[in-house]
Amino acid sequence: xxxxxxxxxxxxxxxxxxxxxxxxxxxxxxxxxxxxxxxxxxxxxxxxxxxxxxxxxxxxxxxxxxxxxxxxxxxxxxxxxxxxxxxxxxxxxxxxxxxxxxxxxxxxxxxxxxxxxxxxxxxxxxxxxxxxxxxxxxxxxxxxxxxxxxxxxxxxxxxxxxxxxxxxxxxxxxxxxxxxx
Numbered sequence: 001x002x003x004x005x006x007x008x009x010x011x012x013x014x015x016x017x018x019x020x021x022x023x024x025x026x027x028x029x030x031x032x033x034x035x036x037x038x039x040x041x042x043x044x045x046x047x048x049x050x051x052x053x054x055x056x057x058x059x060x061x062x063x064x065x066x067x068x069x070x071x072x073x074x075x076x077x078x079x080x081x082x083x084x085x086x087x088x089x090x091x092x093x094x095x096x097x098x099x100x101x102x103x104x105x106x107x108x109x110x111x112x113x114x115x116x117x118x119x120x121x122x123x124x125x126x127x128x129x130x131x132x133x134x135x136x137x138x139x140x141x142x143x144x145x146x147x148x149x150x151x152x153x154x155x156x157x158x159x160x161x162x163x164x165x166x167x168x169x170x171x172x173x174x175x176x177x178x179x180x181x
């Protein structure tokens with residue numbers, strides 16, 4: 001029995017040594033897998049920055065898209081202009097003068113199209129400015145991502161150009177109706 005007790009003690013001693021070695025190895029593997037504390041900080045910053053950057057990025061893209069629609073025309077503007085053309089045709093008497101027919105059939109449709117282009121341009125301008133101003137009300141010292149800022153500035157520029165062209169089109173300073181006389 002004495003031998004058995006000695007063997008058990010040696011076995012227990014080996015087990016404790018193995019546990020210590022396994023614990024050290026596990027800690028080393030965990031440190032290698034994590035990449036250290038720096039990667040934990042980077043991951044934490046990325047997790048915190050994710051949602052606000054996504055919203056700002058989406059806003060910047062929406063601003064640019066609205067600015068593009070203001071320049072190229074949208075479905076709503078086309079439908080509204082066609083509606084105004086139909087109304088002009090229905091309300092204009094067949095014996096009305098040429099100038100009256102041009103104004104009623106084509107002029108109002110042209111102004112309606114310009115009005116909708118201006119609405120889209122104004123929306124692009126407002127959304128772009130809000131995206132650019134958002135970091136001032138967010139986390140201090142945290143810069144806005146470069147691509148978001150670039151796309152938002154593009155949306156603002158398209159909005160300004162679209163608004164200017166819409167005003168010129170609405171006032172007949174750009175491509176006014178032909179005179180009938």
